[in-house]
Structures are given as structure tokens and as C-alpha cells.
Amino acid sequence: MQDTSRQLFAQRLRHVREDVRKLTQTQLGQLSGLPATSISHFEKEDGVRKPSFDNLRALARALEVTTDYLLGRTEDLHGHTALDEKLYRDVKSLSEADRLIAENLIRQLAERNRPKE
Incomplete structure (x- = not known):
């Protein structure tokens, strides 16, 4: 991550956690399976620590946003596209x-494509 993208990631992570989901770092840590100290480091705009791909996915999943939003690739929290509309x-x-x-078919497709945990 470049410095500006790291800053944007830190800002968006903090914004979604605090303003959108109303979570503490500890609560997000519990939801994502990451230590609260890691989340604190990720939220530092001048920090050097960046999440691994797996940690990025865990944070996005816990916050119910896309990784693209956290990385600054889109302004849409949920990744809606023209196709969705x-x-x-x-x-x-x-x-x-x-x-x-249609609802049942979509639910079945989503279940089939859901990652196995």
C-alpha cells in the first residue's frame, strides 16, 4: 500500500467501525478474529502496518463492506453495481x-458460492 492509500484505508476502516457500525476496536477484533491492537495499528494514518489479504477480508466481512471500499477503489460500501440496479x-x-x-434461486446460488469455513 502506498502512503496515500494506507491513509485512506485507515480513515475508511475507522469511519465504518465508529460511525457506521458503532463498534469499538475490541468489538471489531472479536468479530474479525483479529487482536484489537492490530486494528489500532491499521487505523493509524501515519502507521506502517498494513493488513494481509486474509485480514483485509476478515475486516471487510466483519464490517459488512467490500474490500474495494476499504481500499478506496469505490465509494460504495456494499459494492453495488449497475447490474445490481x-x-x-x-x-x-x-x-x-x-x-x-427468483428469491429462492438467488438464495440457493449464494449458498452454493459462500466460502466454506
């Missing part, structure tokens, strides 16, 4: 019965 518009035009079918 198109799907939303399409779903609105379905009958209630078809919506239930």
Missing part, C-alpha cells in the same frame, strides 16, 4: 409468485 428494476416488474422463485 438493472436486476432491481427487473425484479420490480415480476409477479409475486415469480419474485419468490
Whole structure:
């Protein structure tokens, strides 16, 4: 991570933790499986410690945001795309019965693609 991207990561991590999810460093540590001291280091804008890929994913998962948001690649916390909006518009035009079918299919696909822990 470059200095500016490290600063942005630190700012976004702190913002989501404090302002969006209302968590302490200790609480985020418990949710992510990381020590609170590591989170403290990651939130230091002038710090030199950066998360590994696995730790980045753990933080994003615990905060319910995308890694792209934490890294400054997008402004969208949840990673919504133009495709998401198109799907939303399409779903609105379905009958209630078809919506239930689509919802069940999406749930099954999501379950199939969920990482095994």
C-alpha cells in the first residue's frame, strides 16, 4: 500500500467501525478474529502496518463492506453495481409468485458460492 492509500484505508476502516457500525476496536477484533491492537495499528494514518489479504477480508466481512471500499477503489460500501440496479428494476416488474422463485434461486446460488469455513 502506498502512503496515500494506507491513509485512506485507515480513515475508511475507522469511519465504518465508529460511525457506521458503532463498534469499538475490541468489538471489531472479536468479530474479525483479529487482536484489537492490530486494528489500532491499521487505523493509524501515519502507521506502517498494513493488513494481509486474509485480514483485509476478515475486516471487510466483519464490517459488512467490500474490500474495494476499504481500499478506496469505490465509494460504495456494499459494492453495488449497475447490474445490481438493472436486476432491481427487473425484479420490480415480476409477479409475486415469480419474485419468490427468483428469491429462492438467488438464495440457493449464494449458498452454493459462500466460502466454506
